[in-house]
Amino acid sequence: MIPELGHFALILALAVALVQGTLPLVGAARGDARLMALGSAAALTQALLVVVAFAALTQAYVTSDFSVANVVANSHSAKPLVYKISGVWGNHEGSMLLWALILSVFGAAVALFGANLPDTLRARVLAIQALIGVGFLAFLLFTSNPFERLSPASADGNGLNPLLQDPGLAFHPPLLYLGYVGLSVTYAFAIAALLEGRVDPAWARWVRPWTLAAWCFLTLGIALGSWWAYYILGWGGFWFWDPVENASLMPWLAGTALLHSAIVVEKRDALKSWTVLLAILAFSLSLLGTFLVRSGVLTSVHAFAQDPARGLYILAFLLTVTGGGLALYAWRAPKLTSSGLFQPISREGALILNNLLLCTLAATVLLGTLYPLFLDLLTGNKVSVGPPFFNATFVPICAPLFAALCVGPFLGWKRAELWPALQQLRIAFFVAVVAAIVAAVAIDSRSTLAAVAFGFGVWLIVGSLVEFAGRLRLGRAPWADSLRRLRATPRAAIGMTISHAALGFVVLGAVATGAWHLEVIQTLKPGEKTRIAGYDVALVRVDNVQGPNYLAERATLAVTTDGRPFTILQPERRLFTVQRRQVAETAIHTNGLRDLYATLGEGDRNTGWVIRLYLNPLAPWIWLGAALCAFGGFVSLSDRRLRIGAPSRRPAVQVAE
């Protein structure tokens, strides 16, 4: 009964979305206030209905209702509760329902908090948001119904994909979707602005918090995914340039660019058509990621149910959303005019440089991701584009981006001098150069590039702190004065400093782990030992372990330093017989500054087992830095100026109509 209620609620939601996607548009075009007002009511109703549908599916999972085909395919009665719940979105149908849920809830949020938006803009935004919802709801109902019944009911389920039964991955999809779907709101705002024919600072003040929130969630989602790859795939790395990783990185890069260009629209009334284009592209890249994962055109570690019919639907949807948006852009954007003029050396100029570099990065990732597909289709050659390509393209483009990142905040709007800005940064420059030299001499004299990159990481941290110190006049004014300035500093500025410095930590972690990790691969028999960086690692024994749905070998490694016991590491190698999958369960000991990481490879009692040991310096900083980066975003989001519904402090730029 409850699954049918969910199904019914989903059908009603589609009907409501159709109304919400059409009538308010007509209302906005005709100036009919009643039709426009319909949008808000419909958005709330739609959200309520999708919440009911999602709750119904969750109920089926939690109570293990094995008359629902989706539950049978992805759950098992003996699974812990948390994986029963995460199983709701751990499959194609459920994850699409989660997407629809977040989409409709965001729509409702625009309706609830958008009272101070101009009526026509709000009506149009809600309508566009609903049209995207129509696409997802129809997709669910016509190709991927999560409520399909199974007759006769199954006695038990098939269980969740073993790789997904992991706490890190349980919350990776919801965070990522919050990011992807958050970008749908900025998309809706961009389309509505094109329909309105006007983009003004008030518009940007609305777009920026949504972009910022989406960006924060996307950052957390990507970091969680990368952390998962680090400890589950057992290759010691943290980013593999896998097509699906790239698919989430591209909207992040575009979203980061959008975040910065929206500032220019808000403060200086310039870069309008560019910002609108970025808003369209950021959401389109999110959809592209969904398409690539689910259609099966590319292979990756993310084996989603792949079905050409679904692939064609998503492609058609992607084309409608992106194509429709870009066509409207080609038609309307040339009319958008900017009032703000500025010199190349200025805050605006720095932000444009930031945008150019970020978009080049996104384009590089896109090219690297799709190149194998293009080549396969055109010539039949199978190639894989891997880390060498990205190291040769992505990394060098980061250098000017990082170099300019610290300088930008020192430049004034409209027109600025470069030299005074650089002079204020000379301490940061000095510290960074010293760090690079120390890295080159003391840590690794072979890799100059890594030392330079390390210097960039230090530059980002110190440069951001110097800017913040200068803002407070720390050391140059009395303490009380600095404290007063700190209280008066807008949260957006504090958030910027945190996020920029956090990026430095990510860079330091990535460089240290990538370039200076130690690796020992050795075949050990029980009783034998090896050494890595001052740690003696002895293989005590290897046991055969029978898991609920896998066979595993579990090694027990005793780690000692100078004869004193240090820790025990127990890596496993699991074979899931049904899925034909081997999963490495790594063992990691971390102290915040370095990870000692062990995996178990092939082997047997006579020849010994292949044991891989890694010492990854600063590896935890990668994810701590990313989390801090997102935290900076949240701090900025709490800024009074961006708080939804807060009265504008600058009435001069309020919409004059």
Next chain:
Amino acid sequence: MSRRLLFLLPLATLALMAGFFAWSLMAGRDPASIGSVMVGRPAPRLDLRALRDGDKPLTDALLRTGKPTIVNFFASWCTPCLAEHPLFTRLAQRDGAVIVGIAWKNKPEEARAWLAKLGDPFLYAGQDFDGRTGLDWGLSGVPETYLIDGNGIVRFHFRGPITEKDVRNTILPFLKGGKP
């Protein structure tokens, strides 16, 4: 006018990409397949010492008997081989399949002990201790399984362990009537 074209550029790029995506969906290719150069060609040379004492050596003649034959490369140290083993046992006992087992990079006494413990589904069993035959056959590891038709032509090549689904959808139809 050129300014207008500039604003059309994103749309044109999208159209180009969409064409590629549609094409790749229609072409029905399997992006996961790394392919096999063996399929459709005569089975490579087979000239191996027998695994079991007293058996005759394995030769090419075994693959040209007019009957479809399964060739399976395995090793006692390989866990996925353990997973697929019961399927071969059933294919031999219930379906009367002719299966040639080749112990790849495996000490003969260990392979013999493994088969003694789990049951021996192989009509013919050979040993490829140095892995040279595996090289000729384009092996990337074990287990791998080849389906050879009566004229000695390779028709299928499975990389990794075979599954129930492979048996049902590919191997059984192949054994019954040449091409599934």
